[in-house]
Amino acid sequence: MSSVKKLDKIVADLVSSAPPGELAGVAENLNIILDGEQTSLVNHELEAHINESIAIYSDSYIVSKYNRDPSTSKYIDHVNKKLFNIDLATGKVIDVESYNDGGSVSYPSYFAGLVSKLEQYGEDHFPSSYAFTVIPGDNGQLDIIIVGQRLNNENFYTGQWKAHYKLSESQLVGDIKLDIHYYEDGNVRLNFDERAEESLAGPASGSSIVNAINKVESNATIKIMDQFNDLNQRSFKNLRRLLPVTRSKINWGKAIGNYRLGSDVVNSK
Amino acid sequence: MSYDKKFDASLDLLRRLNPQKVSAHLNDICTIVNDEELTQDLLSSVDVPLESRTCPDTGKEFLCCDYNRDGDSYRSPWSNKYVPAPSVNEDDPPPFPSDSLRQLETKANESFDIYRDLYYEGSGISSVYLWDTEDEETLDSFAGVVLLKKQTDDKSGSWDSIHVFEVIAEGSGSALYKVTSSVILDLSKTNLNLSGSLTRQLEQSSAFGSVNLETSHLVNLGTLIEKSEYNLRNLLQDVYFDKLKDIVMKDLRSDVSSQREDDERQSEVIKSLKEL
Numbered sequence: 001m002s003s004v005k006k007l008d009k010i011v012a013d014l015v016s017s018a019p020p021g022e023l024a025g026v027a028e029n030l031n032i033i034l035d036g037e038q039t040s041l042v043n044h045e046l047e048a049h050i051n052e053s054i055a056i057y058s059d060s061y062i063v064s065k066y067n068r069d070p071s072t073s074k075y076i077d078h079v080n081k082k083l084f085n086i087d088l089a090t091g092k093v094i095d096v097e098s099y100n101d102g103g104s105v106s107y108p109s110y111f112a113g114l115v116s117k118l119e120q121y122g123e124d125h126f127p128s129s130y131a132f133t134v135i136p137g138d139n140g141q142l143d144i145i146i147v148g149q150r151l152n153n154e155n156f157y158t159g160q161w162k163a164h165y166k167l168s169e170s171q172l173v174g175d176i177k178l179d180i181h182y183y184e185d186g187n188v189r190l191n192f193d194e195r196a197e198e199s200l201a202g203p204a205s206g207s208s209i210v211n212a213i214n215k216v217e218s219n220a221t222i223k224i225m226d227q228f229n230d231l232n233q234r235s236f237k238n239l240r241r242l243l244p245v246t247r248s249k250i251n252w253g254k255a256i257g258n259y260r261l262g263s264d265v266v267n268s269k
Numbered sequence: 270m271s272y273d274k275k276f277d278a279s280l281d282l283l284r285r286l287n288p289q290k291v292s293a294h295l296n297d298i299c300t301i302v303n304d305e306e307l308t309q310d311l312l313s314s315v316d317v318p319l320e321s322r323t324c325p326d327t328g329k330e331f332l333c334c335d336y337n338r339d340g341d342s343y344r345s346p347w348s349n350k351y352v353p354a355p356s357v358n359e360d361d362p363p364p365f366p367s368d369s370l371r372q373l374e375t376k377a378n379e380s381f382d383i384y385r386d387l388y389y390e391g392s393g394i395s396s397v398y399l400w401d402t403e404d405e406e407t408l409d410s411f412a413g414v415v416l417l418k419k420q421t422d423d424k425s426g427s428w429d430s431i432h433v434f435e436v437i438a439e440g441s442g443s444a445l446y447k448v449t450s451s452v453i454l455d456l457s458k459t460n461l462n463l464s465g466s467l468t469r470q471l472e473q474s475s476a477f478g479s480v481n482l483e484t485s486h487l488v489n490l491g492t493l494i495e496k497s498e499y500n501l502r503n504l505l506q507d508v509y510f511d512k513l514k515d516i517v518m519k520d521l522r523s524d525v526s527s528q529r530e531d532d533e534r535q536s537e538v539i540k541s542l543k544e545l
Contacts, residue, residue, distance in 0.1 A: 010297045017287040017294065026285055032278035033302055035270050128520050150520035157512075161521040180516050182508060186451075187288045188465030190513050221522055225514070227461040232510045235426035235456045239419055240502055244387035249499075252380065252491035253484050259383050 007038070012045045019181035019189070020055065020160035021151045024091045046088050054162055056147045057086050058093040062133040066143045066164075078105070079115050079133055105136050113206030118146070121210050125217070126161070142167040146213070156184035165213060170200040172212045176220045192227075194220050275302055279311055289455060289464040292317045316451045316466055319418045319429045321394055322352050332396040332416040334431070339363035346378045346396045366399050367406035373483050374399040374413070380487055381415055384495065393419030393428075402435070408482050409438035415494055429453040430501070432494050436486065439474060446489055447472040450497040454505055463509050471497045 011030060018026040023046060030042050051065040063086055067076045074083045076099055085095040108114075114134060122130035126148035135143040148161040159180035166173050178192040196216040200208040243249065250256065270278075279298050286294050295315050299308040313335045321330045326348035331337075337344040342351040342363065349371060355363050366374055377397040385395040399413035415432040434448040448471050455464040473493055477485035 005297070005300060007301065010301055014282070014286060014294060014297060017290055019285060019287075022285050026282060029278040029282040029285075032270050033275055033282070033298065125522055125524065127523055148521050150516070152520070157516060159516050159521050178517065178521065180513055180521075181285070182465070182512060182516070183284055184508075185469060186465060186467035186508075187284050187286075188463070188467065188508055188513070189287050189289065190517075191287075191289075191462045192460055194460050217522065218524070221517075221524075224461060224517060227458045228510060228514055231425070231456045231458050231461065231463060232506075235421055235423075235458070236454075236506070236509070238421045239389070239426050239428040239454075240498075241388050241390060242499070242502060246387075250384060250387065250491065250495055252488040252495075253480065256380050256383050256487075256491075259387060 008041060008045065011038070011041055012048070015042075015045045015049045016053070018049075019158050020162070020179055021091075021149060021158045022181065023050070023055070024089060027088065043088055050086075054145060054147065054164060056129065056131045056149050056160075057091060059129045060131045061086075061093045062131050062145050062147060064145060064164075066145065067133060067135050076135075077133060078107075078135055106140075107136050108140060108142070108204070110205045110209075111136070114144075114209055115206075117206035117210040118144070121214065122146075122148075125214075140169070144209070144213070157182045159190075163213070163217065167200075167204070167209060170204060170208075172198045172200065172209065172216070174198075174213070174216055176217065178224065192220075192224055194223065196220065272304075272307060275304075276307060276310060279307075280314065283315055287464075288453075288466055289462065291315065291453075291466075316429075316431050316453060316468075318427065318453055318455075319416055319431070321418065324348050324350075325352060326350060330394045332394055332418055334398075334414060334416060336400065336414045336433075337396070337398045344398070346374065346398060364400070367401050369408055369483075370399050370401055370406065370411055373408060373411075373486060376483065376487055377413070377415075377490070380491055381417070384491070385417055388498075389417065389419045393417060408486065409436075409444070411436050413490075415490075417498075425458055426454075426456045430498060432497060434490065434494070436490070443474055443476045444486075444489070445472060445474045446493050448493055448497050450494070450501055452498070452501045452505060454509065456509070463513065467501060467504055467508060469497065469501055469504065471500070 014030065015026060027042050027046050031039055050063055051068060054064040057063050061077065061084060063075050069076050069083065074085050076083055081099045083097050083099045084093045087094045118132045122132060128148060128150035130148050132146045137143060144165040144167065146163045151158045157180065161178050163174055163176045174196045176194045176196060180190040182188040198212040198216050200212050202208045279302065282298065283291065283294060295311065295317060299311060302308065319332045319334060321332055322343055323330055324345035324347045329347045331345045331347060333343040339351060339355055342353055342355040344351050351363055374397060381395045381397050385393050396416045397413060399411055402412050403410050412435045417430045420427040430452045432448050432450045434446060437445040439445050449468065451466050451468040453466040471493060475489040
């Protein structure tokens with residue numbers, strides 16, 4: 001027992017492997033396994049994971065370390081000027097109050113325009129739950145977070161599209177993640193992760209920013225589809241044939257040795 | 270918490286967590302449940318990618334699972350010997366199938382080696398293990414597992430199939446064959462990863478026919494497992510490529526605006542055709 005893994009590291013590893021939208025269930029399972037004696041550890045790791053990986057609460061609130069208010073440890077919604085907290089057990093937003101930065105935050109002149117363009121972008125491209133937020137930073141930098149999510153547990157799947165962009169001057173740098181969990185009679189997971197960069201075509205404005213986002217996200221979608229096809233046509237097909245070369249099922253029993261005779265002839269050619 | 274609740278919660282957790290890391294997650298869960306019996310039950314209930322060993326007698330590779338394990342040793346289906354040789358313990362000798370079952374096991378391994386050649390295009394590893402389920406040690410009722418594993422040459426894909434079956438005597442002339450089949454499929458390309466496992470059950474009552482009992486079992490089991498794996502391969506194609514792609518395009522990020530434009534363009538075309 002020289003290299004015993006610490007409990008907090010194990011809980012952190014398990015929590016970070018949870019599908020988006022299934023965190024409450026994962027926490028419940030962990031609490032049962034741990035005899036309910038480590039609820040504060042489980043909650044702590046859950047919160048750390050949510051802050052690090054970005055989550056969506058009550059369908060429209062973005063929760064992340066980027067919009068966490070250091071003084072109150074609540075989350076700031078700069079778009080709707082709200083402060084809120086989250087309930088880890090129910091996965092809902094609680095304690096919503098209005099947010100007044102007291103003039104400490106500098107919003108760019110195009111902030112309202114960007115918000116309305118992002119709303120339109122959601123309508124155009126995200127058919128399920130959609131949430132976004134814009135977080136003003138120092139020196140005119142902006143963090144933009146976009147999440148599209150579908151929790152369809154009746155049909156055994158959950159999925160999330162999540163993008164985080166940093167805009168400095170006219171350069172947009174983003175990280176796009178796609179995570180889907182399908183679990184009818186099994187457990188199947190899709191993960192896609194891509195870093196993207198794009199220069200704004202023109203001065204920073206609602207349109208130039210959302211156009212750049214649309215471009216990198218459309219490119220990512222095309223890449224996903226290409227890689228899907230490649231995995232299907234090459235990797236999957238090369239693993240196991242649908243039928244043997246003879247195009248018929250095997251003749252089991254004593255005669256099965258005849259196949260070997262045949263293949264030995266082929267291999268020895 | 271009760272044993273059952275913890276067992277169910279562990280399985281439910283593994284059903285949710287990323288299947289690509291199932292082996293690591295299973296180890297972690299066993300560490301935190303800290304219960305010998307529960308750990309053993311979890312290890313034998315959860316399918317993980319198969320490991321292989323080389324049989325020192327034949328030089329052939331074979332697959333390892335809970336059913337051919339004794340402590341840290343695994344029985345080779347090619348030589349019927351444990352690798353590495355377990356320490357001698359006369360009170361608790363390692364399990365072996367009875368003579369008649371071992372004879373059937375040898376033939377089943379030969380048959381599934383051919384099956385592997387035909388379906389996995391000459392590559393991969395196969396292993397079959399059988400064990401007695403009754404004290405009489407006859408060929409009327411027994412159980413077993415068929416394992417197959419393959420990785421693509423470029424390492425972009427790996428396949429593990431695990432078919433656990435049971436043969437139950439049904440009086441003279443026939444038996445009930447029940448199989449639970451799982452395939453663990455992992456596919457990776459640049460920054461897209463598809464991984465997981467699907468499980469299905471299949472059972473069939475089959476007559477023995479005019480050949481001897483041993484050959485009848487080989488025919489009936491071979492046919493059933495071939496059918497079950499065929500079904501699962503189709504299901505994997507369905508889920509990994511059709512279902513997941515649909516979720517991306519229809520549920521997560523679609524081009525609603527271009528679809529709208531397409532619809533408008535289409536109605537324009539229809540309108541202009543009507544005006545002709």
